Amino acid sequence: MKKSENENKEQIKSDNLTERLIEAIVSGEYPAGSKISEPELARVFNVSRGPLREAMMRVESLHLVERIPHVGARVINLSLEKLTELYAAREALEGMATNLACKNITDEEIETLEILLARHQSHIEEVEGASYFYQEGDFDFHNLIIKASKNEKLITLLCGQLYHLVRMYRSQSPQTNARPEKALYEHVAILNAIKARDPELAEMLMRRHIKNSRLLIENELLEE
Template identity: 30%
Template sequence: MSASLVPARRRGLADEVADRVRDAIFDGGYAPGGQLREVELAEALGVSRGPVREALLKLEREGLVRSEWHRGATVTTLSAEDVAELDSLRAALEHLAVELVVERAGEDALAAIDAVVRRMDRAADEHEMVRCDLEFHDAVYAAAGHRRLLEAWCAIRSQVHLFLLTRIGVATDGYLAGIPAEHRELAAALRARDRETVLALFAEHRRQAFEILSGRTD
């Protein structure tokens, strides 16, 4: 006879709280290092502290929140090591994704990438542009047609979002104007299926953000 199972608990409310807090972080309502107090969040969202506590644990697993006994929960501040690790992991995943898109993506998948680029032209502010940037990469990973690769991307997506938010927190000069053109070039290279060119363009795209965050000017 199998071991008895603990009754499942409904987690819908905690998931909804996590969604609201995550959106607030991504919209700039809570900056890196900002305090996330259970009591205040519970009052603002009209829920008890239990779902808030569960939501913060979920966000901690995503890498968006860090908890320390003497500070409580705060929005993650990326260290130099965090930035380097995210950049290197993203590079490895993206290299495979781009190669697969060049090799086998169909017209519908490429059209989905183009559609995100068009939305970039309508982005109202830097935070909306960051969301579009992430959606562009979502579309690239979807076009690769590799389920486990897409799952690996989803596992770090929130942290990459935080990476890009940190980037615009350092410097926004030319960001809104330059990002759409940069992604149009990436999309065009994917359509041309020019492997070497598109890999170089994606590498340059990552390098710019990494160097801004690492403080390098070379």
């Protein structure tokens, strides 16, 4: 019994550390391309090597960290090529998820999306509204639609593996040309198509919306 309790504690430590590492990488605290020292991480986070090793394996599985022969672990580099690949996958998969959401979404989930967009509108009108919407609110909207698809494979891929990479690109782009009003308008159009149970229109609008997001980040990276 005691061994089981210790294992549970180690698991909790690993779970918490994974989340902390993800946030540190996504936010740029550990910059893209920077080398990661596991002994240094163990010291900074005050954890043993066991939970740290497990947390690092999880972060690697999300493709936020890569291991280079004779170099060790490092944060992935951001590039236009990787951005294009990431958003091509996101556009196809999330378009499919939106199509399925039209067929599987509940009235309660639609109401939640309506309330969410109303809140986004009020945030945009505030001083920090654009920043909030660009970094967090957009993901809330997309995640709810993905989960409304009721397709567990799409949910795992989009809300897990791709989600943090997208956040990393978004968080570390300059954001000088953020377009919260236009993005909100596009979100409203997508939701209206979902409410009308029009899967083809909803998928087309979502794919176009994600393409616009990609072009925005591409322009930001090119201007750096």
